[in-house]
Amino acid sequence: MLFSGGQDSSVCLAWALDRYERVETVGFDYGQRHAVELAARETVRDRIRDRFPRWAARLGGDHMLNLRGFGAISDSALTGERAIEITERGLPSTFVPGRNLVFFVYAAALADRRGIEVMVGGMCETDYSGYPDCRRDAIDAMELTLRLGMERDFRIETPLMRATKAGTWAMAHDLGGDALVELIVEDSHTCYVGDRTQRHDWGYGCGECPACELRANGWHDYQAAVEAAG
Numbered sequence: 001m002l003f004s005g006g007q008d009s010s011v012c013l014a015w016a017l018d019r020y021e022r023v024e025t026v027g028f029d030y031g032q033r034h035a036v037e038l039a040a041r042e043t044v045r046d047r048i049r050d051r052f053p054r055w056a057a058r059l060g061g062d063h064m065l066n067l068r069g070f071g072a073i074s075d076s077a078l079t080g081e082r083a084i085e086i087t088e089r090g091l092p093s094t095f096v097p098g099r100n101l102v103f104f105v106y107a108a109a110l111a112d113r114r115g116i117e118v119m120v121g122g123m124c125e126t127d128y129s130g131y132p133d134c135r136r137d138a139i140d141a142m143e144l145t146l147r148l149g150m151e152r153d154f155r156i157e158t159p160l161m162r163a164t165k166a167g168t169w170a171m172a173h174d175l176g177g178d179a180l181v182e183l184i185v186e187d188s189h190t191c192y193v194g195d196r197t198q199r200h201d202w203g204y205g206c207g208e209c210p211a212c213e214l215r216a217n218g219w220h221d222y223q224a225a226v227e228a229a230g
Contacts, residue, residue: 022058024116099131100121104146136158170222
């Protein structure tokens with residue numbers, strides 16, 4: 001499980017734990033501007049283990065890979081001090097070129113050593129932030145490349161690929177009820193600027209960056225659907 005400690009990967013971790021007998025997590029230190037999400041990874045894992053006994057025995061080891069060399073060559077608002085905006089290429093300045101592709105190469109090398117053939121990622125095409133490596137076409141191409149290049153029948157699963165952010169909240173509730181929703185609100189981290197000082201009804205964040213806006217809008221749409229359902 002490619003696990004960042006954010007909302008999407010936290011829901012996907014629960015999704016994987018609900019389906020597989022053993023799930024290992026892998027995270028990546030690629031020189032992020034803040035270490036908040038790296039700390040959130042440990043917290044979310046600990047909370048899931050403590051609050052969901054049926055998943056605790058399935059939650060395996062965690063692996064942290066150092067990709068700072070990769071992050072250093074990227075001109076991104078996630079790895080350097082620059083404004084969060086749309087660039088002349090029409091892409092968000094938070095886009096780290098090829099990040100998800102590199103993640104899967106490293107994850108596959110680790111999975112090969114561990115004898116694992118299924119990788120799970122929280123990429124989302126429906127409600128994404130403009131990152132081309134979140135599209136299922138890109139993931140399919142990477143899956144084929146890894147199969148050919150490593151002679152292993154890898155499968156990449158992306159359970160959120162067609163989900164809206166509201167759908168992601170709903171999936172969390174379907175998997176773990178109010179307890180999982182509350183865990184994700186309180187302990188996961190999505191804000192691009194790493195703000196944990198402001199607590200909103202949807203969780204912590206600056207409330208202004210694109211990641212916070214997506215999370216907040218999805219939360220409000222989810223709550224509206226819950227209220228409409230009675």
